[in-house]
Each structure stands twice: as structure tokens, then as C-alpha cells.
Amino acid sequence: MLEHMISALLALGANKLRAALTMLGVVIGVLAVTLLVSVGDGARAYLNNTLSGIGSNLLSVVPGRTETRGFGPPAQGLERPLTMDDAHALERQGTTIRGVSPMVQGGGTVRFRNRQRDTMVLGVGPAFSDLRNMHVDSGEFVREEDVGSRRRVVVLGRRVVRELFGDESPLGQSVRIAGGRFRVVGVMEPKGRSLGFDLDDLVFIPATAAMDLFGLDHISQLVTAARSKEETPAAIAEIEEVLARRRNGERSFTVQSQEDLLKTFGAITGAMTMVLLAIASISLVVGGIGIMNIMLVSVRERTREIGVRRAVGATQRDILWQFLLESVVISTIGGAVGLGTGATIIFLVHRYAPDVPVVLSPWIAAVAFGSAFATGVVSGVVPARRAARLDPVEALRYE
Amino acid sequence: MSETGPLMEVRALERSFTLGEEEVRALRGVTFSIDRGEYVAIIGPSGSGKSTMMYQLGCLDTPSRGTYRLAGYDVGSLDDDELAALRNRFIGFVFQSFNLLARTTAVDNVALPLRYAGVGMRERRARAREALDRVGLGHRWDHPPDRLSGGERQRVAIARAIVSKPALLLCDEPTGNLDQKVGQEIVRLFESLNADLGVTVVIVTHDPSMARRARRNIKLVDGSLVHDGPPQEGV
Numbered sequence: 001m002l003e004h005m006i007s008a009l010l011a012l013g014a015n016k017l018r019a020a021l022t023m024l025g026v027v028i029g030v031l032a033v034t035l036l037v038s039v040g041d042g043a044r045a046y047l048n049n050t051l052s053g054i055g056s057n058l059l060s061v062v063p064g065r066t067e068t069r070g071f072g073p074p075a076q077g078l079e080r081p082l083t084m085d086d087a088h089a090l091e092r093q094g095t096t097i098r099g100v101s102p103m104v105q106g107g108g109t110v111r112f113r114n115r116q117r118d119t120m121v122l123g124v125g126p127a128f129s130d131l132r133n134m135h136v137d138s139g140e141f142v143r144e145e146d147v148g149s150r151r152r153v154v155v156l157g158r159r160v161v162r163e164l165f166g167d168e169s170p171l172g173q174s175v176r177i178a179g180g181r182f183r184v185v186g187v188m189e190p191k192g193r194s195l196g197f198d199l200d201d202l203v204f205i206p207a208t209a210a211m212d213l214f215g216l217d218h219i220s221q222l223v224t225a226a227r228s229k230e231e232t233p234a235a236i237a238e239i240e241e242v243l244a245r246r247r248n249g250e251r252s253f254t255v256q257s258q259e260d261l262l263k264t265f266g267a268i269t270g271a272m273t274m275v276l277l278a279i280a281s282i283s284l285v286v287g288g289i290g291i292m293n294i295m296l297v298s299v300r301e302r303t304r305e306i307g308v309r310r311a312v313g314a315t316q317r318d319i320l321w322q323f324l325l326e327s328v329v330i331s332t333i334g335g336a337v338g339l340g341t342g343a344t345i346i347f348l349v350h351r352y353a354p355d356v357p358v359v360l361s362p363w364i365a366a367v368a369f370g371s372a373f374a375t376g377v378v379s380g381v382v383p384a385r386r387a388a389r390l391d392p393v394e395a396l397r398y399e
Numbered sequence: 400m401s402e403t404g405p406l407m408e409v410r411a412l413e414r415s416f417t418l419g420e421e422e423v424r425a426l427r428g429v430t431f432s433i434d435r436g437e438y439v440a441i442i443g444p445s446g447s448g449k450s451t452m453m454y455q456l457g458c459l460d461t462p463s464r465g466t467y468r469l470a471g472y473d474v475g476s477l478d479d480d481e482l483a484a485l486r487n488r489f490i491g492f493v494f495q496s497f498n499l500l501a502r503t504t505a506v507d508n509v510a511l512p513l514r515y516a517g518v519g520m521r522e523r524r525a526r527a528r529e530a531l532d533r534v535g536l537g538h539r540w541d542h543p544p545d546r547l548s549g550g551e552r553q554r555v556a557i558a559r560a561i562v563s564k565p566a567l568l569l570c571d572e573p574t575g576n577l578d579q580k581v582g583q584e585i586v587r588l589f590e591s592l593n594a595d596l597g598v599t600v601v602i603v604t605h606d607p608s609m610a611r612r613a614r615r616n617i618k619l620v621d622g623s624l625v626h627d628g629p630p631q632e633g634v
């Protein structure tokens with residue numbers, strides 16, 4: 001077998017330029033497969049990481065009823081909005097959840113002296129910090145008493161601190177948010193960007209203070225988490241039961257789980273990867289057609305040689321293998337080069353643009369190389385069979 | 400394989416081709432036999448069926464009617480793989496146009512039949528070198544065909560034909576592409592192979608002097624055998 005490989009290599013070496021050009025088709029095909037699938041896979045890994053990074057086994061309750069669990073804005077038929085009382089009830093009665101935080105979302109301009117910044121304002125409770133993995137760097141997060149007494153205190157995100165205070169310490173200072181005066185009690189640790197959203201460009205205030213500030217009598221949603229992954233279904237059931245009881249059995253709210261979100265994103269990115277793979281395979285098919293074409297030409301050119309080989313005792317099978325191997329050698333070398341180029345590009349991207357989420361997973365490498373091999377076999381079969389079936393006499397008489 | 404009977408036995412052999420509507424009868428019932436160690440020339444005008452006969456004798460083709468037995472095997476009843484094995488074991492071919500593999504050294508060209516016989520790489524090379532020595536080209540073993548003269552190429556082809564020590568050497572106009580002097584040397588090489596190794600030599604030729612040097616001539620005209628015996632005067 002090794003020997004046949006060597007002669008296949010020699011046969012290709014006889015026409016280096018042609019072999020190289022033929023290979024190029026496969027190189028490009030495999031490169032496309034490798035890169036596009038890497039991008040798809042990278043996107044998936046990135047989403048997974050980010051979504052897991054915001055906490056674990058998270059559950060959120062939003063007003064309105066949607067039939068499917070998952071992500072997307074729920075229907076806004078707010079018959080019965082969520083309130084602070086709902087949050088308290090869950091906190092008191094919940095046995096399968098750890099911590100409950102109300103959440104009131106808004107936006108506003110934060111001012112300090114003559115500087116200002118438009119930012120996101122989140123009204124939350126103390127549990128929010130642990131649930132969402134967002135902790136203070138200095139000072140304190142929003143406390144239970146702050147929520148209870150609607151205290152006007154604020155915890156600033158890193159970005160806001162930098163913009164308004166520069167190097168000055170903001171703790172104890174007073175800022176104006178949407179016109180109201182707030183005392184700075186804490187500064188968040190830096191979080192960076194996630195899904196295009198700057199997690200440092202926001203401020204936290206007590207949920208009650210946010211309701212006052214925005215003139216609301218309800219909260220936007222409830223944030224909580226199951227104690228463990230296994231307890232997630234039980235936790236959802238419990239939340240639904242507690243809240244429904246408070247609404248005379250009416251289910252005018254929806255519980256969303258982080259897991260559902262992950263699954264939904266997983267399905268989307270999985271589908272995206274497959275689409276990219278399909279697109280990339282087209283170029284591989286083109287490469288395969290190139291190989292078949294060249295192999296057919298080669299069989300014709302080497303008709304005499306085939307005749308001589310048959311005359312000295314080669315069987316049809318010998319000839320079949322000879323040409324099939326040649327085609328497979330072209331495609332696998334092309335595949336190796338394509339894969340190598342792809343790996344190099346991915347390596348360079350990692351090195352010089354670490355933010356771009358591309359990963360070269362072993363399965364991509366296996367798929368790329370495997371499909372190159374398969375391309376060689378498929379496009380070699382027809383020419384090889386044609387070569388093998390040549391009549392020895394006609395092959396020898398061929399001019 | 401019968402050691403007693405003739406090496407080759409051709410009986411009422413016919414070979415016809417269909418070209419569209421028309422039937423071309425290239426061989427029309429030829430009968431003869433050739434013993435081991437004979438040196439025979441097949442002669443006849445162009446288009447008389449000499450090459451067709453050679454493909455039959457060489458087991459590259461099978462009879463339309465009649466029989467051909469080589470070393471006791473009924474060639475017409477063998478399948479493609481068996482024919483390939485028979486060629487590999489019993490027959491060496493020498494063609495007018497050498498038919499060496501390009502960009503392949505002399506020694507690897509010569510070793511080709513052994514490869515299909517399943518002989519290992521090292522032994523193949525050794526035996527190919529021996530065969531090259533036998534045709535007087537031992538020193539050129541690593542030359543590819545394009546660095547050899549016509550006569551040298553034909554010697555390489557002859558080395559390839561004898562490397563597996565076949566019982567039969569089949570040559571189709573082996574000197575057709577060579578000049579007089581080199582052709583003479585090739586003929587002498589065949590004669591010495593015939594005498595020293597006892598290999599049966601069958602040569603298809605147009606060359607009267609070559610035909611006269613054979614002990615026996617088989618003459619075909621229009622696919623029929625018209626003479627079988629010692630060289631005739633005026634051929």
C-alpha cells in the first residue's frame with residue numbers, strides 16, 4: 001500500500017503544476033469548511049460562555065403570558081403587572097430557589113458637577129449581585145434596608161465612574177440621576193462587554209427608589225435562580241404556584257429559564273454552523289469536480305501506460321487502485337494544506353484579534369480532512385473505473 | 400501446466416471485429432502449434448492480422464471462435480484476472496514503440512512485471528538489475544527513458560520482458576523504430592536469449608532479413624495462414 005502511495009506521488013510529481021492547481025480546488029474547499037465552521041462554532045462557544053457567565057440556573061419572571069418558554073419579549077398584555085409584594089412572597093415561600101431580586105429597568109442621565117452620562121439605570125435588590133455574578137469592587141451593593149426605606153443610594157458601573165469622576169473616588173459623593181439626588185455607596189468591579197452590551201455602563205439603585213424615580217407602581221421583572229440544575233423544573237413549578245395563588249390562579253406571567261435560553265441559542269448557532277458547512281461544501285464539490293476532470297484527462301493521456309501495465313500482468317483491480325489512490329492523494333494533500341492554512345489563520349486571529357470568537361475544534365479538523373478524503377474517493381471512482389475497464393488491446397493500440 | 404505438449408496450440412482460431420454494420424474478419428481459422436524453445440517469425444503484408452495474432456498469443460485478447468492453449472491452459476475459457484496472471488507468469492512483451500513508463504528509471508521499468516507478481520521491492524530491484532545486465536545495460540540502470548537512445552530503450556523493454564523468466568517472448572516489430580545496425584544487435588540479443596535461456600521467441604516482423612534468420616516462418620495473408628515452415632526464398 002505504501003508503495004502504491006509512493007508511485008501515486010511520483011505520478012503526480014510528473015505534472016507538478018497541474019497537480020498543484022487541481023489540489024488548489026480542494027485546498028480552498030477545505031479552507032472554506034474549516035474557517036466557516038470555526039466561525040459558527042466560535043459563535044456558539046462564545047454565546048455559551050457569555051450566557052453561563054451571567055450566573056447559573058437563572059430564572060426570571062416577566063409579566064404577561066407566553067406559551068413557549070425561551071427568549072424574546074413576552075406579550076405585553078399587562079393585565080396584572082409584577083410588584084414588590086410578589087418579590088417578597090417568593091422570597092418568603094420559595095424553597096427551591098436561592099434569592100429573589102426585583103428589577104426595574106430604566107435609563108437616565110447621571111450628572112456629577114458639570115459632567116454627565118446617559119446610562120442604564122437598574123433598580124434591584126441585594127440578591128441581584130450574587131445571582132448575576134456582578135459584585136462591588138469597593139463600597140457596598142444595594143442593601144435590604146435601602147430597598148425597604150426607598151433610600152436614594154447608587155452603585156456605579158466602572159465606565160460611569162471613569163466618565164464622571166476620572167481618578168477621583170466617587171464613594172460618598174452625590175450625583176443626580178434623572179433629576180433626583182443619589183449618594184454613591186459602591187463601585188462595581190469591571191465586567192467588560194458581553195453580547196455587545198457594556199456591563200460597566202450602568203448604575204444600580206434600590207428597586208423601590210427606581211419605582212419612585214420613574215413613577216411606577218410595579219417592577220419590570222423578577223430575577224431568581226434554582227438551587228441546582230436538577231431543581232430547575234421544581235423551581236419553575238414553585239414560582240408559578242406561588243404567583244398564581246396571589247392572582248386567584250390566573251397565570252398572567254411567564255417564567256423564563258437560562259437553560260431554555262441556552263438551548264434556543266444553541267439551536268440557532270447549531271443551525272448557523274450547518275448552513276455555513278453546507279455553503280463551504282459547495283466549494284469542496286467544485287474542488288472534487290476539478291479532480292475528476294483532471295483524472296479523466298490523466299486516464300486518457302496514460303492509456304498506453306495502462307495497456308503496458310495490463311500486458312505485464314496488472315489486473316483491473318490493480319489499475320483501479322492506482323488511479324483511485326492518485327485521486328485520494330491529491331485530495332488529502334489538498335485537505336491537509338487547506339486545514340493547515342485554516343489552522344494558521346485561526347491561530348493568527350487568536351493572536352492579533354483575541355475578541356473574534358473562532359475556535360478550531362477537533363471535530364472541524366476531522367470533518368475537513370474526512371471530507372477531503374471522501375472528495376478524493378468520490379471524484380476518483382469514475383476515472384479509475386474507466387481506466388480499469390479499458391480493453392488491454394485497445395489501450396496498447398491507442399495513439 | 401503440461402510439460403509434455405507444445406507450449407502453444409492454436410486451432411481453427413478466428414477473430415472478428417464488428418465495425419458498425421460490417422464484420423471485419425482479422426483471423427480466419429488459423430491452426431499451428433509452437434514448441435518450447437522455438438524461434439518463430441510471423442510475417443505477412445500489412446493488415447494481414449499479425450498484430451491481432453500476437454494479441455491472441457499474448458493472452459491480451461481471446462478468440463471469437465476456435466481455441467488457443469498456452470502451457471495447457473484454454474485461454475478462451477479464462478476470466479480477466481486469470482488472463483492477467485497468465486501474462487504475468489508466462490509472457491514477456493516487446494513492442495515496436497518500446498512502451499516504457501516515462502520519468503521512471505530503467506530499473507523500475509524493468510521491475511514492473513514483478514510488482515504485479517507480488518515480489519518485494521528489494522528482490523524486484525535485484526532481479527531487474529540482473530535482467531539489465533543480461534541485455535548489456537547494467538550501467539544505465541538509473542536512467543529514465545528520455546536519457547536513453549532508441550536501441551537502449553528497446554533493450555530496457557527486452558529486460559522488462561525477460562525479468563520474470565517467462566516461457567514466451569512475444570515481439571511486435573521490435574526493430575521497426577530502429578536503424579539497421581541497432582536492429583541487428585537487437586536480433587542477435589533475441590537469438591542469444593533463445594539459445595541461452597531456452598525462451599520461446601515469436602517475432603512479428605516486416606523485415607525479410609530478420610524473418611530469414613528465424614528457423615521457422617508463419618505467414619499470414621488476409622487473416623489466413625498461407626505458409627508454415629522454414630523461411631521461403633524471396634520473402
Ligand SMILES: Nc1ncnc2c1ncn2[C@@H]1O[C@H](COP(=O)(O)OP(=O)(O)OP(=O)(O)O)[C@@H](O)[C@H]1O
Pocket residue numbers: 416417418423424425443444445446447448449450451452
Ligand atoms: N479493434 C479492431 N477493430 C476493428 N478492426 C480491427 C481491430 N483490430 C484490427 N482490426 C483489423 O484487423 C486487420 C488486421 O489488423 P492487424 O493490426 O492485426 O494487422 P497487421 O498484420 O498487424 O498489420 P501491420 O503490419 O500494418 O501492423 C486489419 O484490417 C485491421 O483493420
Ligand SMILES: [Mg+2]
Pocket residue numbers: 449450451
Ligand atoms: Mg501490426
